[in-house]
Amino acid sequence: MSQHLTVVDHPLVQHKLTLMRDKDKSTNHFRQLLKEISHLLAYEVTRDLPMTTRSIETPLVEMDAPVIAGKKMALVSILRAGNGLLDGVHDLIPSARVGFVGLYRDEETLKPVQYYCKLPTALEDRLTIVVDPMLATGNSSVAAIDLVKEKGAKNIRFLCLLAAPEGVARMKEAHPDVPIVTASLDERLNEKGYILPGLGDAGDRMFGTK
Ligand code: URA
Numbered sequence: 621m622s623q624h625l626t627v628v629d630h631p632l633v634q635h636k637l638t639l640m641r642d643k644d645k646s647t648n649h650f651r652q653l654l655k656e657i658s659h660l661l662a663y664e665v666t667r668d669l670p671m672t673t674r675s676i677e678t679p680l681v682e683m684d685a686p687v688i689a690g691k692k693m694a695l696v697s698i699l700r701a702g703n704g705l706l707d708g709v710h711d712l713i714p715s716a717r718v719g720f721v722g723l724y725r726d727e728e729t730l731k732p733v734q735y736y737c738k739l740p741t742a743l744e745d746r747l748t749i750v751v752d753p754m755l756a757t758g759n760s761s762v763a764a765i766d767l768v769k770e771k772g773a774k775n776i777r778f779l780c781l782l783a784a785p786e787g788v789a790r791m792k793e794a795h796p797d798v799p800i801v802t803a804s805l806d807e808r809l810n811e812k813g814y815i816l817p818g819l820g821d822a823g824d825r826m827f828g829t830k
Pocket of ligand 1: 701754756813814815816818819820821822823
């Protein structure tokens with residue numbers, strides 16, 4: 621991917637995102653929409669993957685048919701909201717190895733605190749897609765990518781639903797080699813680190829907590 625930031629402006633993505641932003645959308649419908657958008661974003665984030673061919677036999681002839689090159693991909697979800705995006709991406713890339721990074725945001729400092737990390741092996745040979753719906757301050761995303769790099773990952777992409785300019789800038793400074801794919805670049809963060817206009821707390825909205 622050549623661009624640092626890709627905003628997926630496909631009409632289906634944009635329409636579904638508008639439905640998700642609506643504060644009256646039910647938890648169930650919010651999760652359903654997130655899954656549908658995840659499929660579309662997974663399509664975009666994998667659009668330029670290197671290809672090779674494999675010899676197969678159709679019922680009629682032999683052919684060299686296109687397949688994705690390289691080792692199975694890795695998906696890394698930043699808990700807990702990342703799991704909402706993970707589900708849909710995993711649907712499209714079912715052979716991917718899946719890792720989880722648990723980080724919570726200290727509400728005072730807005731800094732990430734790690735409480736869990738389980739990552740696939742051989743990350744140096746895999747395209748690693750880190751997923752979190754909200755790129756807000758960028759602190760959690762930067763910390764999660766620090767961890768996957770420590771474990772050897774070299775080819776990393778970051779997939780989110782919404783990004784704030786502050787988070788994009790922070791990622792560009794810390795991880796300029798990691799392209800970001802998002803459905804929207806929103807306006808800014810508020811004083812509590814929430815994205816505006818945003819959609820609220822993604823974890824709460826997908827799991828029905830407060
Ligand atoms: N995390 C969220 O869930 N929402 C925001 O707006 C920012 C961070």
